[in-house]
Amino acid sequence: NCGTGPEPYPGLIETYHDYSNLPLLAEANAGTPKLRGGKVLYEITPEGYLEGMKPGLSYLAGVGSCCGSDPNFTRSLSSVSGDFQPSFRPKTVDGGGFIASSSSVVSLDEVLGMEEVEVHLDELPRIKGKLDDEKVNLLSFKGVSGAEDELEALLSRTFLQLRTKKPVGVVARAPQVIETFLKAYPGLPPVYLPGRKDGELVSLIRRYGGVLV
Secondary structure, X not given: OEOOOOOOHHHHHHHHHHHOOOOOEEEEOOOOOEEEOOEEEOOOOHHHHHHHHHHHHHHOOEEEEOOOOOHHHHHHHHXXXXXXXXXXXXXXXXXXXXXXXXXXXXEHHHOOOEEEEEEEHHHHHHHHHHOOOOOEEEEEEEOOOOOHHHHHHHHHHHXXXXXXXXXXXXXXXXXXXXXXXXXXXXXXXXXXXXXXXXXXXXXXHHHOOOEEO
């Protein structure tokens, strides 16, 4: 949804289709907005939008248009939508699953090691300096009991700026800490549960899209 014009969308749509059996909906902008004379302008026409999106239409259950579009875009898309029959069968992906951040996707089969990193609340703004960029880092929080609201706010700000080669995960057994981390994390993070796997914790991790490792 939103983002840029339609040019990169067919490739993105096909990638999603390869890894998911869920119905897909795509809505691109009518180009990248430009400010001219104090007004925001979008330069792509309904016809240009349709041509840009066409290569991805066969993978979609629905298609629309976002910022800068108008009813003419909808009419243009509707005029050809019946020519495309969506397929929800993904290609078979071998391996043990994937973890992801907002900027990277990593196959668990490619993970050579995970590093447990002990973190206190006051260290979160500088957490990048404690991470091993060649490994998947699992954060172990100390002294955060009862401070979940503060932890979530700090994590949200930290993850907004943090860029690492591999996704960051968490190691914990406290449900409040795990849930707080998963709410703040922009992706599919690895979660390690020390000791016996508690069924309620496993359900909690799956509910928020975490990947049990």
